[in-house]
Amino acid sequence: MLRVSRQPGGLPEIFHSLQGEGPTIGTATVFLRLATCNLACTWCDTKYTWDWDHYRYDDEVISLETASVRDSILAFGCPHLVITGGEPLLQQTHLTGLVADLKARGFYFEVETNGTLVPVPELARDIDQWNVSPKLENSGNPLDRRVLPQVLESFRQLPGAYFKFVVVEPRDVEEVCAMRDKYKLPTERIVLLPEGTTVDQVQRRSQWVSEACVKEGFRFSTRLHILLWGDQRGR
Numbered sequence: 001m002l003r004v005s006r007q008p009g010g011l012p013e014i015f016h017s018l019q020g021e022g023p024t025i026g027t028a029t030v031f032l033r034l035a036t037c038n039l040a041c042t043w044c045d046t047k048y049t050w051d052w053d054h055y056r057y058d059d060e061v062i063s064l065e066t067a068s069v070r071d072s073i074l075a076f077g078c079p080h081l082v083i084t085g086g087e088p089l090l091q092q093t094h095l096t097g098l099v100a101d102l103k104a105r106g107f108y109f110e111v112e113t114n115g116t117l118v119p120v121p122e123l124a125r126d127i128d129q130w131n132v133s134p135k136l137e138n139s140g141n142p143l144d145r146r147v148l149p150q151v152l153e154s155f156r157q158l159p160g161a162y163f164k165f166v167v168v169e170p171r172d173v174e175e176v177c178a179m180r181d182k183y184k185l186p187t188e189r190i191v192l193l194p195e196g197t198t199v200d201q202v203q204r205r206s207q208w209v210s211e212a213c214v215k216e217g218f219r220f221s222t223r224l225h226i227l228l229w230g231d232q233r234g235r
Contacts, residue, residue: 001063001064001065001066001094002034002063002064002065002066002069002091002094002095002098003034003035003036003061003062003063003091004032004033004034004035004061004062004063004064004069005033005034005035005046005048005049005060005061005062005085005086006059006060006061006062007233007234008233008234010062012062012064012069012072013031013032013033013233013234014030014031014032014033014069014072014073015030015031015234015235016028016029016030016031016076016078017029017031017225017234017235018224018225018228019080019082019110019224020223020224020225020226020228021131021164021191021193021221021222021223021224021225022110022131022162022164022191022193022221023129023131023162023191023219023221024080024110024129025221025222025224026224027080028078028080029078029080029081029082029110030073030076030078030080030081030082031081031082031084032069032073032081032082032083032084033046033049033084033085033086034049034083034084034085034086034087034088034090034091035049035050035060035061035085035086036049036050036061036085036086036087036090036091037049037050037085037086037087037090037114038087038090038114038116038117038145039087039114039116039135039139039141039145039146040140040141041135041139041140041141042138042139042140043138043139043166043168043195045197045231046085046086048060048233049061049085049086050086066094066097066098066101069098070098070101070102073102074102074105079102079105079106079107079108080107080108080110081102081107081108081109081110082109082110082111082112083095083109083110083111083112084111084112085112087113087114087116087117088111088112088113089111089113089117089119089123090117092117092119092120092123093120095123096120096122096123096126099122099123099126099127100122100126103126108128108129109126109127109128109129110127110128110129110130110131111123111127111129111130111131112131112133113130113131113132113133114132114133114134114135114146115132115133115134115148115151115152115155115163116145116146116148116151117151118150118151118154119154124158127160128160129160129161129162130155130158130160130161130162131162131164132152132155132161132162132163132164133163133164133165133166134146134147134152134163134165134179135147135166136165136166136167136172136175136176137172137175138166138167138168138169138172138195139166147179149183152183152185153183156183156184156185156186161189162189162190162191162219163185163189163190163191164190164191164192164193164221165190165191165192165193166193166194166195167192167193167194167195167205167209167212168195168205170208170212173192173209173212173216176190176192176216176218177216187216187217187218188217188219189219190216190218190219191218191219191220191221192209192212192213192218192219192220192221193209193221193222193223194206194209194222194223196223196226197226197231198226198230198231199226199227199230202222202223202226202227203227206220206222
């Protein structure tokens with residue numbers, strides 16, 4: 001069984017849209033949003049997947065058999081799947097069968113992860129792209145929970161891993177540079193993303209974030225879904 005986030009109408013949060021962030025931005029994609037997380041970011045825009053002080057678990061989460069999830073994904077006719085959350089790797093032992101099934105059908109996979117859990121060998125083999133988002137001090141998480149050197153090293157060795165950092169203030173870029181140097185993260189696989197859940201926030205931060213990317217040789221990513229649809233679930 002997979003614990004899947006619910007959309008406002010109660011249906012599982014499995015939807016067809018455009019990838020809004022990272023190296024494949026703009027690509028037509030099916031999204032599978034899983035519930036629960038092992039971190040608690042202050043600026044998180046999907047707190048309904050884990051913040052049970054402010055959301056009711058039974059309202060926000062539905063448990064589904066993997067075959068049901070597979071059929072919902074296949075119904076869109078799009079062989080590009082992003083598995084997101086929450087933190088998907090909390091449920092990775094239940095994901096392996098789903099991924100193997102869809103891989104045999106020609107799917108391309110991305111996983112959005114916070115970089116605190118090592119993927120099991122079956123997923124390390126089958127996932128095409130890892131969007132690893134180590135959390136900075138701005139997330140409000142303790143350092144020993146948000147940065148695990150051995151996990152970052154395991155992802156660094158995967159050729160399909162990109163390191164996506166959510167930045168709020170210019171000083172955050174210095175923290176990213178320090179992590180790059182300390183953990184030998186490949187510069188060309190580092191992506192800076194302006195934090196924001198409104199068009200105004202994203203646009204205001206994009207100017208200095210993009211300039212930092214030019215200076216440091218990082219990739220820049222906007223938040224396309226925010227610019228197009230605002231802060232909506234299922235988009």
